[in-house]
Amino acid sequence: MSARGSKPIVVGIDDSPASFQALRWAAREAAHRSAPLRVVHGDVSSMTHGPDMPMVSFPDTYQHAVQRQVEQWLRKAVEAVEVEAPGVEVDVQMRTGSARTVLIDESKTAQLAVVGSRGSGGFGGLVLGSVAVALCRHGHCPVAVLRGPDNGAAIVGRPVVVGVDGSRGGDPALTWAFEAASARSAELVAVHVWHDLVAGEMWTRAQVDCTRDSVQADEERLLAEVLAGWRESYPNTTVQQVVSCGKPAKVLLERANNAQLLVLGARGRGGFAGLLLGSTSQVLIHHSPCPVLVAR
Numbered sequence: 001m002s003a004r005g006s007k008p009i010v011v012g013i014d015d016s017p018a019s020f021q022a023l024r025w026a027a028r029e030a031a032h033r034s035a036p037l038r039v040v041h042g043d044v045s046s047m048t049h050g051p052d053m054p055m056v057s058f059p060d061t062y063q064h065a066v067q068r069q070v071e072q073w074l075r076k077a078v079e080a081v082e083v084e085a086p087g088v089e090v091d092v093q094m095r096t097g098s099a100r101t102v103l104i105d106e107s108k109t110a111q112l113a114v115v116g117s118r119g120s121g122g123f124g125g126l127v128l129g130s131v132a133v134a135l136c137r138h139g140h141c142p143v144a145v146l147r148g149p150d151n152g153a154a155i156v157g158r159p160v161v162v163g164v165d166g167s168r169g170g171d172p173a174l175t176w177a178f179e180a181a182s183a184r185s186a187e188l189v190a191v192h193v194w195h196d197l198v199a200g201e202m203w204t205r206a207q208v209d210c211t212r213d214s215v216q217a218d219e220e221r222l223l224a225e226v227l228a229g230w231r232e233s234y235p236n237t238t239v240q241q242v243v244s245c246g247k248p249a250k251v252l253l254e255r256a257n258n259a260q261l262l263v264l265g266a267r268g269r270g271g272f273a274g275l276l277l278g279s280t281s282q283v284l285i286h287h288s289p290c291p292v293l294v295a296r
Contacts, residue, residue: 006035007035007109007110007111007141008030008035008036008037008038008091008109008110008111009026009029009030009033009035009036009037009038009110009111009112009113009114010026010038010040010103010106010107010110010112010113010114011023011026011037011038011039011040011113011114011115012040012041012042012099012102012103012113012114012115012116013039013040013041013073013074013077014041014073015069015073016116018116018146019116020076020077020080020116021116021146022114022115022116022144022146023039023077023080023081023084023114024080024081024084025114025144025146025291026112026114026144027080027081027084027085027088028084028085029112029114029144030085030088031085031087031088032180032183032184033111033179033183035111036088036089036090036091037081037085037088037089037090037091038090038091038092038093038106038110039074039077039078039081039090039091039092039093040092040093040094040095040102040103040106041070041073041074041093041094041095042095042096042097042098042099042101042102042103043066043067043070043094043095043096043097067094070094071094074092074094077090077092078090078092093106099131100131100134100135103115103131103135103139104134104135104138104139104140107135107139107140107141107143108140108141110140110141111141111142112141112142112143112144112293113135113139113141113142113143113144114143114144114146115131115132115135115143115144115145115146116145116146132145132285133282133285136266136281136285136294139296141296142172142176142293142294142295142296143293143294144291144292144293144294145285145291145292145293145294146291147285147287147288147289147290147291147292155260155290156184156260157186158186158258158259158260158290159181159186159187159188159189159240159258159259159260160177160180160181160184160186160187160188160189160259160260160261160262160263161177161188161189161191161252161255161256161259161261161262161263162174162176162177162188162189162190162191162262162263162264163191163192163193163248163252163262163263163264163265164190164191164192164223164226164227165192165265166192166222166223166226172265172266172295172296173263173264173265173295174190174226174227174230175295176263176293176295177190177263177295178230178233178234178237180261180263180293181234181237182234182236182237184260186260187237187238187239187240188237188238188239188240189239189240189242189255189259190223190227190239190240190241190242191242191244191251191252191255192219192222192223192241192242192243192244193243193244193245193246193247193248193251193252194215194216194219194243194244194245212245215245216243216245219243220241220243223241223243224241227239227241242255249283249284252264252284252288253283253284253287253288253289256284256288256289256290257289257290259290260290260291261290261291261292261293262284262288262290262291262292262293263292263293263295264281264284264292264293264294264295265294265295265296266294266295266296281294
């Protein structure tokens with residue numbers, strides 16, 4: 001059981017297939033972590049004015065119709081959880097506010113927030129819009145963005161992949177990655193990319209007879225040192241170390257093709273510096289063939 005087991009896993013819901021895909025994944029994750037599941041819908045119809053239509057009120061009949069529709073979605077959500085992960089405690093919430101506002105607020109008391117790759121209604125355009133990015137930047141807990149089809153049992157046996165940069169800031173990602181691999185009895189593939197050598201640094205290294213092969217060897221030792229303590233804590237988890245020279249997004253996307261989960265840190269250095277604020281995280285969140293978990 002996870003030390004965070006008392007905190008809920010929160011998932012945003014609407015009527016989209018991707019939303020229910022995220023729900024099923026979140027239900028299984030709650031079962032893995034012996035955690036309760038909170039299913040949330042953000043309702044803008046009950047606000048005094050629409051976010052893009054200042055001072056335009058919705059009629060009561062419309063609000064009641066929306067409320068009945070959302071209640072139906074939430075009932076379907078509970079039924080889906082009971083099928084996917086029997087025994088998981090489920091709490092449903094319909095809250096007033098936009099998807100961004102509601103999910104960021106819910107993340108304050110959650111151990112994980114889960115969103116789908118597409119949506120409609122209160123959680124429309126989660127990835128292609130601003131909600132998932134805002135949640136990754138401003139949320140108070142790790143965020144999982146569901147990518148690719150929800151294959152359920154078909155992904156059993158696939159590894160968990162984690163990006164490792166060697167900094168102390170990478171500890172949350174390794175914590176989540178090892179916990180996820182252990183709970184799933186899956187192999188963990190730890191990927192370290194050392195592409196971020198500026199020309200000046202490479203020249204300096206060359207002056208002390210530091211070849212590309214020796215840089216590769218140094219980075220392999222760094223990764224082994226970072227993982228040493230984790231291997232001791234999780235002796236039953238098989239760990240594959242991958243050290244590569246290249247672009248982090250490209251290397252991780254290649255590894256994600258056969259993975260059941262890709263784990264990234266919210267901050268980093270070197271090849272993974274500024275993951276949330278730069279282009280690497282944008283590529284991975286938008287294009288990963290498997291779910292992406294941004295840890296903090």
